[in-house]
Amino acid sequence: MSSPAVRIYNLGFTYPREPVSCFSNLNLEVQEGERFGLFGPNGAGKTTLMNCMTGLLQFQEGSIQLLGNEIAHHKKSVNKLFGFVPQDFSFYQELSPAENLAFFGAWSGLNKIEIRNKTAELLEVLGLTEVRNKKVQEFSGGMKRRVNLAIGVIHNPRILFLDEPTVGVDVHTRHAIISYLKELNEGGTTLIYTSHQLSEAEELCNKVALIDDGKIIAHDTLSRLMIEHKEDGLEGLFINLTGKSYRDS
Amino acid sequence: MFKLWSTILKDVRILTRDQLGLIFMFVMPIVLAVVITAVQNSTFEMLNTNTVPMLICNRDTGEAGKQMEAAITKVGMFDLKQVTPNVTDKEISDRMHAKDAVIAIIIPADFTQKLKQKSDATAKKALHSFGMQTESARIDTGSVQPITLLYHPVLQESFRHSIQGALRSALQVVQNKEVLKSIYFSLNETALPDSLEQDLMNSQVGINEIPVSRDGSRNIPNASQHNVPAWTVFAMFFVVISLGGSVVREKLNGSFIRLKTLPTNYLVALISKQLSYLFVTFVQAAVVFSIGIWLFPSMGLPKLNLPSDLTGVIIVTLICGWCAVSYAIMIGVFAKTQEQANGIGAVSIVLMAAVGGLLVPSFAMPDSFQVVMKMSPLHWCLEAYYGLFLEGGTLKDVIVNIIPLLGITLTIQLITIYGLKRKNLI
DSSP: OOOOSEEEEEEEEOOTTOSSOSEEEEEEEEOTTOEEEEEOSTTSSHHHHHHHHTTSSOOSEEEEEETTEEOGGGOGGGGGGEEEEOSSOOSOTTSOHHHHHHHHHHHTTOOHHHHHHHHHHHHHHTTOGGGTTSOGGGSOHHHHHHHHHHHHHTTOOSEEEEESTTTTOOHHHHHHHHHHHHHHHHTTOEEEEEOSOHHHHHHHOSEEEEEETTEEEEEEOHHHHHHHTTOSSHHHHHHHHHOSSOSOO | OHHHHHHHHHHHHHHHHOHHHHHHHHHHHHHHHHHHHHHHHHHHHHHHTSOEEEEEEEOOOSHHHHHHHHHHHHHOOEEEEEEOTTOOHHHHHHHHHTTSOSEEEEEOTTHHHHHHHHHHHHHHHHHHHTTOOOSOOOOOTTOSOOOEEEEOTTSOHHHHHHHHHHHHHHHHHHHHHHHHHHHHHHHHSSOOOHHHHHHHHTOOOOOOOOOOOTTOOOOOOOHHHHHHHHHHHHHHHTTIIIIIHHHHHHHHTSHHHHHHTSSSOTHHHHHHHHHHHHHHHHHHHHHHHHIIIIITGGGTSOOOOOOSOHHHHHHHHHHHHHHHHHHHHHHHHHOSSHHHHHHHHHHHHHHHHHHHTSSSOGGGSOHHHHHHHHHOHHHHHHHHHHHHHTSOOOHHHHHHHHHHHHHHHHHHHHHHHHHHHHTTOO
């Protein structure tokens, strides 16, 4: 039997100089090929968990395995397995999309020919061919989002972490991004996605987990969760399980 | 290697698109070298070839006053403008405020008489000590009213001291002449013959100036030899504005986050930045040196003479550049914002330049600053360049400056790696 895409076992994490743990004995599994959505109110721990999974934060207890490989201690070899699309634009605005892809492709371990082929493919799929040589700083927010996504997938990762990949974009760009993500998933890439766009999440995710106060409070397919909690959508389910009070005040 | 090459390409692209940064890195050293050399050269010329306007008010009607005027003229440093004796001190000050002259000298009315009295007393005392006069001598030390020197407050202290030195020398000539005349008269009861007076007064031994160069050449270093290497070092370290800012921008704009999730060590990025900006500092030096060699003469400035050991110049330039680049990266790693990097970077470089001997010669530093001075990388860069440019040395001669510079550079690198590890960036 193959390893799950992500296996989190008894995870414990506390931020430095913080008296309270962010996670304690947290367990979670995401199977290969899933389109997994991680949701929760502000401050629930979504981004922290994603940062632990991508090695950006070093956790103190437990383990995280990506496709059977331990992520602890920032092992660079494991980083080939996944791609990351952060919420912030994480590229060089002074460079063009092609130049950004050339640089990040090299850092992802691709050779010159692979970079050339993959760049052409991604720019075409994401509608950036026309502007391939323009500086990204001249782009609209939607175009920058697409560049951000393209960089995250240039090395054909088996797992793709997406932190609010469609925030601040128009309907057309959102539709294009979601369609592309589904395409990637059909090609075998496991998606691990967080967002506050719950309607979008309903469209994309086949498995969801709700996190609140550092704990997983629900984890199943969306349809089963809705039946169990007698809700007809993710938004209702979200309010039902996490309450109505503000979390970031 | 492909990763490093791609990173260098990325850094060079970003660098060449930062036009303001490029202007700052290349125009600033040129402007600094030209302006400072021109200023220092004109000061040098003012002291050595040009004359300083001086008002002279001779209220004395005797010979000594005239001799004093002649002696001042002979110094060759002043452009004398006569002021009639009846002009008041206040009127002289007003003329100085109107920039007629930056200095004025007032010879008091009884200068000849009092100087003669004093000279006679000195002569008598001398003769008495030789046992040639029985009458005991009395020297009336307070009898000569001093010559008044008025100077404009804009005059720098060092310049004022050199003027004072020249005037003292002129005054000494007049006084000596009077003492000689008096002794001669006491011995011979006739006046000192003019020919003997000329022989005695003009028998001063000359001074032969020889620069102590390592290569045995006797070329006197000019303002360009001093300033061009000094301000090139300063400019090299000012890459902190572009490079330190670039490291901070990378940290803040999220690229760092992405880089950390990729299967490549961030040290590749650091090596790339060092190589790219090392090239920049090398080109900076090449541009400024070229301007010193080919453009300075057409601007009326002394030509920069390259040392005979060109390999030494290249190696020293590379090591200075490496130290400058390492320092800039360290500032970028520790700074939290671009403003912090720019502010701390610029101020620290000016301070290190000041204590390192760029603004004040290192030999003139107080003892308490000698230890601090040796901690400044700019000091060692400057000493290495001066060893080549001013002393005519070779790489072997400046190795004593290169070793501490390399030590400081390695320390900076270690601090940078510590900072990156502490911030979980590598």
